[in-house]
Amino acid sequence: MFLLIVIYLLLAVGVAFLGQNRKIGFTQSFGLSLFLTPIVGLMIVAHSTKKITYFEYQYHCPRCGYNFTEERSVCPYCEKAGHSIPLIREEVTTT
Ligand SMILES: [Zn+2]
Numbered sequence: 388m389f390l391l392i393v394i395y396l397l398l399a400v401g402v403a404f405l406g407q408n409r410k411i412g413f414t415q416s417f418g419l420s421l422f423l424t425p426i427v428g429l430m431i432v433a434h435s436t437k438k439i440t441y442f443e444y445q446y447h448c449p450r451c452g453y454n455f456t457e458e459r460s461v462c463p464y465c466e467k468a469g470h471s472i473p474l475i476r477e478e479v480t481t482t
Pocket of ligand 1: 451452453462463472
């Protein structure tokens with residue numbers, strides 16, 4: 388009996404690990420597997436959409452504070468005003 392509980396818990400943890408890369412997340416997958424059996428939990432996790440993280444770069448001008456999405460070496464607005472300001476590359480994450 389004890390062994391069955393251990394196997395059940397291990398299965399629930401396994402489903403939770405599968406769920407951590409999904410929208411549903413680790414804790415919710417674990418909770419569902421625990422209360423609705425790991426088989427039901429696995430089915431819910433499989434139907435949950437995958438979490439996708441996008442990285443993009445933004446180019447920030449320290450003088451005028453403007454952000455550019457395309458790659459530039461100097462700020463075109465400050466360049467017009469006679470200043471050659473190198474842009475700072477920043478990583479932006481969106482989900
Ligand atoms: Zn600027």
